[in-house]
Each structure stands twice: as structure tokens, then as C-alpha cells.
Amino acid sequence: MKSKDRLPDKKSKVTVREVALLAQVSETTVSRIMRKEGSVANETRERVMNAVRELGYVPNRLAGSLASLNTNLVGVLVPSLQNIVFPEVLRGIQAGLSGSHMQAVTSVTDYDFATEESMVRGLLAWNPAAVLVTGLNHNEATSRMLRQSSGRVVEMMEVDSEPIDVAVGMFHRSAGYETARYLLQKGYRHFGYVAHDIGPDRRARLRHEGMAQALSEAGLGFIAESRAETPSSIGIGKVMTARLLERAPDVKVAIYSNDDMAVGGVFHCMEAGLSIGSDLSIFGFNGLEIGRHLPQPLSTMRSNRFLIGKTAIEQILQSPERPAEPVRIDTGFEIVEGATA
Structure with missing residues (x-):
């Protein structure tokens, strides 16, 4: 697969008009559905959302002249906070952000692809500088949105396959x-x-x-x-x-x-x-x-969880632009002998 196929032109934004044409509805109807305003027939809503997923459309929450600018937000999606694993990743992220102009916004997906898709769409609507997601496995709509987004994308925790932009983690x-x-x-x-x-x-x-x-x-x-x-x-x-x-x-x-x-x-x-x-x-x-x-x-x-979070942030602070080819950074693992085996 060629580099340009993996990373589409990030300046080419899908518009409300394109979604409306594909779904065969008005632009106003698309906007109402994306804002979750008013009553819309379920069949119409499903048709619009199918078009949204197919095109990778993300609504733009920034108005006027700000629409072309990235914010200082870093979106972070983790699957769980039930144990110390992901809080340690978040500590690494905060350590990496210390002294920078960026702020992290964190959401929890509960290992659910549909929830991840909704959260990614919501984050990208604010044109963040970067999105940090957990793992390399997403549904098709989420992958398309991330590939077409204007900011950096870091897939954390694993490097077992090729990332969209950069992956930080272990095999x-x-x-x-x-x-x-x-x-x-x-x-x-x-x-x-x-x-x-x-x-x-x-x-x-x-x-x-x-x-x-x-x-x-x-x-x-x-x-x-x-x-x-x-x-x-x-x-x-x-x-x-x-x-x-x-x-x-x-x-x-x-x-x-x-x-x-x-x-x-x-x-x-x-x-x-x-x-x-x-x-x-x-x-x-x-x-x-x-x-x-x-x-x-x-x-x-x-696993080196703190290092994963810190390295993920360091990657996006080094450059606002994606590399020509996807990058994988292996943070390694270590067997702890202990006394139970």
C-alpha cells in the first residue's frame, strides 16, 4: 500500500453537502442529526449516519476563521480505568505535557468499538492537535476518521501491526x-x-x-x-x-x-x-x-506503561506533522521473576 493511500490529504475535509447528497437528505437534516437536535425518523437518521461513516465525516465545532486552526487539545481515549494500568499511562501523558501549551481531554471507551467511534468523532469536531487512542484495532469508520484527521494520531500500548501515524507500545x-x-x-x-x-x-x-x-x-x-x-x-x-x-x-x-x-x-x-x-x-x-x-x-x-504515555506525547510535541511512513516505537517488556512461579 502506498503512503498516500494510508494517509489521505488531510486538507480535504468532507462537507455537510457531500453527506447530504449521499444520504439523499437536506444539509439542514444532516446538521440536526449531528447536533442531536429535533425529531428525525429512525430510517433517515440511519441513512445519514451510514453516509457519515462511509465518508469519514466529522462536524466542525470551530466557527469562522478559527476553523482552519488546530486547538491545543490532545484527545486521549483509554478502554478502562478499573485497574492501575491505564492510569499509569495517563500519568506518563501528563508528565510529557508538563511545561507544554497542550491540555489533555480523556474519555473511556469500555472496550466498545461503537463508543470509541462516537468519542473520536466528538473529539475531532474540535480539531485537536492530536488524538491518542488505545490499540491498533478500530472499526472502519473510526480508522477512516483518524486517517483523514488534520492532527497527529498515536496508537498506544501495542506495536504488533502497522499504525495510522505512530504506535507506541510493546509486541x-x-x-x-x-x-x-x-x-x-x-x-x-x-x-x-x-x-x-x-x-x-x-x-x-x-x-x-x-x-x-x-x-x-x-x-x-x-x-x-x-x-x-x-x-x-x-x-x-x-x-x-x-x-x-x-x-x-x-x-x-x-x-x-x-x-x-x-x-x-x-x-x-x-x-x-x-x-x-x-x-x-x-x-x-x-x-x-x-x-x-x-x-x-x-x-x-x-510493561512500561508510564513510558508509553510519556513517549506518545513526546512524539506529537516533536512535530505537528505526520511522518512520511508510519512509525512504531517498541517500549519493551521485562519478566519479573517473583516467587509465585
Whole structure:
């Protein structure tokens, strides 16, 4: 794919008139729907929104002569604030912004593509200097809006595929692979997997794929997996660990989708009278502070979350213009040996 195909002419703004023509309605109707004003038939609204998504249209909230200028806003979209992972990214962003003229505006998508699309459209309407989104996976409408936007776009947390502009993060598939290799080298052969709902969590899915590859190369696989249908939490990790051991009591090491879930596994073992490291070994992901302060420090893989946020901001402060080719910045990962695996 050519560079000009990836990054359309950012000066060519889709107009209300183009949306109206495609949807076969008046420009006034398009404007009312975008402002969510008045009563409009559902069929008309759906036709207009389909045209909006197809064209990548973003309403302009800046009037008159200001319409061609970027604001000092930096839009930041994260999927969750339920654990310390994304707040640490936000701390890095704030550290990077310190002393600059820019201000961050943060929204939470709850891992929902439709919510992300709506939030991106709302942010771009204010012509921000940059938009920082989480991950490289978006729906088609969101990707189109980001590609056609006038500001910088930073996709945070992963670098497993090519970004729109710049990606800052780690290779999650490699992280999963190295996790399994590390545990195989320690002599483990009976593996289990415990996870939150990883359906919308591409990064967790990539790590699982990497683990499965490393185990397959060793002629092994997961004896059993226990996956919740809810977001991650310590409580869910505790319940899912109990369920895993009910299904496969011969599992000797459980790999968890993240540290929240792994801490829940530790609590289950404590409650059930199981010896951690003997009856069941536990390995997490993220390197959260709570894991370091357990009676037996959690064995896990640390991601450089603060660095990801800070580096993302540094990239947009270095230049207001996108590079000729997309850039990936690998912030790496580190295995924390701990005492649970």
C-alpha cells in the first residue's frame, strides 16, 4: 500500500453537502442529526449516519476563521480505568505535557468499538492537535476518521501491526511467547490459562496466541482454560481459578491474562489452603504494584506503561506533522521473576 493511500490529504475535509447528497437528505437534516437536535425518523437518521461513516465525516465545532486552526487539545481515549494500568499511562501523558501549551481531554471507551467511534468523532469536531487512542484495532469508520484527521494520531500500548501515524507500545504476541518459554525453561509442563473476557481485548488475545505457539513448539498445550465473560478484576480471577482447578486439578502452573486476575488466583489459593509454587504456580501480566507487595511477590511480566504515555506525547510535541511512513516505537517488556512461579 502506498503512503498516500494510508494517509489521505488531510486538507480535504468532507462537507455537510457531500453527506447530504449521499444520504439523499437536506444539509439542514444532516446538521440536526449531528447536533442531536429535533425529531428525525429512525430510517433517515440511519441513512445519514451510514453516509457519515462511509465518508469519514466529522462536524466542525470551530466557527469562522478559527476553523482552519488546530486547538491545543490532545484527545486521549483509554478502554478502562478499573485497574492501575491505564492510569499509569495517563500519568506518563501528563508528565510529557508538563511545561507544554497542550491540555489533555480523556474519555473511556469500555472496550466498545461503537463508543470509541462516537468519542473520536466528538473529539475531532474540535480539531485537536492530536488524538491518542488505545490499540491498533478500530472499526472502519473510526480508522477512516483518524486517517483523514488534520492532527497527529498515536496508537498506544501495542506495536504488533502497522499504525495510522505512530504506535507506541510493546509486541504482545512476543510477550506471550516469552512468558511460556520462561515457564517451560523452569520445568513446567502442565499449563492452565485464566482470563477475563478477552474478546474485545486484542492485546490479551495476542499474548494468548504467543503462549499457545511456544507451548505447541514444545509439544504441549493448555490442559484447561477458564475464561470469564466479564472484564477483569481480582474477584473474577479468584472465581476463575477455582473453576480451572475443578476442571483440571492436575494443572501445575496457571498463566493469567493480567495481574488483577492473577492476584485473584493467589487469594483463591490462600483461601483453599493451596501452597503457591508447589500445589499451583501463578504467572500474571502487567507488573502492578499490588503484585510486588503480596506475601509471595507475583511472578509476572512488566510493561512500561508510564513510558508509553510519556513517549506518545513526546512524539506529537516533536512535530505537528505526520511522518512520511508510519512509525512504531517498541517500549519493551521485562519478566519479573517473583516467587509465585
